Amino acid sequence: MLFFQPYWQPHNRTSARRIQNMGWRADGGLWLAVRGGGLLVSRGTGVTEDFDEQKIPSRGFGILDVGYRSKDEAWAAGGSGILLRTTDGGNSRVRDRVADQIAANLYAIK
Structure with a gap:
């Protein structure tokens, strides 16, 4: 359940690496892309500080965006043309x- 509050509430990072991007998963949970190609996903749904790191073959390039087609299928894009898929x-x-032949970063999944 999402709720809105009239003030900002600070949350601690689960990793010392800086957050590059974040968003919602198809099931209502959060994902965080962190420097160095890391991807953290929340345990459960809604706003939380409880995350697990997913192992992804990013080759050290940063993940810049993640897009979910369903709770099972998602795409991740990032530095040096990295494009990853999970089903x-x-x-x-x-x-x-x-x-692989794109000599540029991929910034967004649509």
């Missing part, structure tokens, strides 16, 4: 090599 809710990710 099992993030348990495994496969690099889509179609973007």
Whole structure:
């Protein structure tokens, strides 16, 4: 359940690495992309400070955006044309090599 409050509430980071981007998963949980290609996903839904790091083959390039088509299928994009796909809710990710020849960062998933 989402609620709005009239003030900002600080939350501690679960990692010393800086947050690059964040957003909502299809199931109502949060994801955080952190420097160095890390991806943290919340345990459960809503606003929380309880996160797990997912293992992703980013080759050290930063993840800049994640987009969910469903609770099982998601895409992640980032530095040096990295494009990753999961079809099992993030348990495994496969690099889509179609973007390997792009000499630029991929900033958004639409």
